[in-house]
Amino acid sequence: xxxxxxxxxxxxxxxxxxxxxxxxxxxxxxxxxxxxxxxxxxxxxxxxxxxxxxxxxxxxxxxxxxxxxxxxxxxxxxxxxxxxxxxxxxxxxxxxxxxxxxxxxxxxxxxxxxxxxxxxxxxxxxxxxxxxxxxxxxxxxxxxxxxxxxxxxxxxxxxxxxxxxx
Numbered sequence: 001x002x003x004x005x006x007x008x009x010x011x012x013x014x015x016x017x018x019x020x021x022x023x024x025x026x027x028x029x030x031x032x033x034x035x036x037x038x039x040x041x042x043x044x045x046x047x048x049x050x051x052x053x054x055x056x057x058x059x060x061x062x063x064x065x066x067x068x069x070x071x072x073x074x075x076x077x078x079x080x081x082x083x084x085x086x087x088x089x090x091x092x093x094x095x096x097x098x099x100x101x102x103x104x105x106x107x108x109x110x111x112x113x114x115x116x117x118x119x120x121x122x123x124x125x126x127x128x129x130x131x132x133x134x135x136x137x138x139x140x141x142x143x144x145x146x147x148x149x150x151x152x153x154x155x156x157x158x159x160x161x162x163x164x165x166x
Contacts, residue, residue, distance in 0.1 A: 024138055024165040025052040031143065031161020033064060035079065038153060042079050043067040046159055050088065058088040060102070064157075075114040082108040082149070084127055096135040100145075103128040108151040123152035131159075139165045 028049050035042040045067055050060030062084040069078035086104030093099050106127040111120050131145025141163035149155040 025058070026050070026166045027052075027163050028166070029143060029161040029163040031159055033147075033157045033159035035064075035149070035155050035157050037079075037155035040070040040072070040077055042070060044079065044082075044157075046161055048161070052088075052090070055092060056090050058090065060086050060088050062086065062104075062106075075112060077110065077112040080109045080111060082106055082151075086127070098133045098135075099130070100133065101128070101130050102147070106149055106151055108149070121152070125149070125151035127151075129157070133163060141165070 026049075029047070031046045031048075033044040033046045035044050043066075044064040047063040047065070048060050050058050052058035062082070064079070064082035064084075066079045066081060069076045084104050084106035086102040088100055088102045091099045091101075104127055105124060107122065107124045109120070109122040111118055113119075127147055127149045129145055129147030131143060131147075133141050133143045135141040143159070143161045143163050145157075145159045145161075147157040147159070149157060
């Protein structure tokens, strides 16, 4: 149910991007997130799509895809993927530089294996963070961010991504 809701929301943001096309408030970004989950470290590809309702508020969907696993003490674990929906609160600091905070819900799908036995788990929880976006021109930007994920336990995400506005 949650997966369907999150996928539908991301699709709605992508489809509605055309409505915002006249003023470059819709965006897509592709990047990397380093996820530290209580000592287990994961490399994640990060895909986001969003639209700004006005200068100060927007909505964005996020998809994290695991790029490997973490091994320790004969056990390996990985985050297969995460999907989230966030409200984004912008604070334009200067021309081309914006600070932001975001708060939302995240669904994470994980797997752990030991001794040839694997178990899967998934959970939904809140996530929130802060970041900065530096525009190189009207359509291209670099985004740096920190996000705290709390689906089941806690994880800290540190990300960098390329942003393309439409």
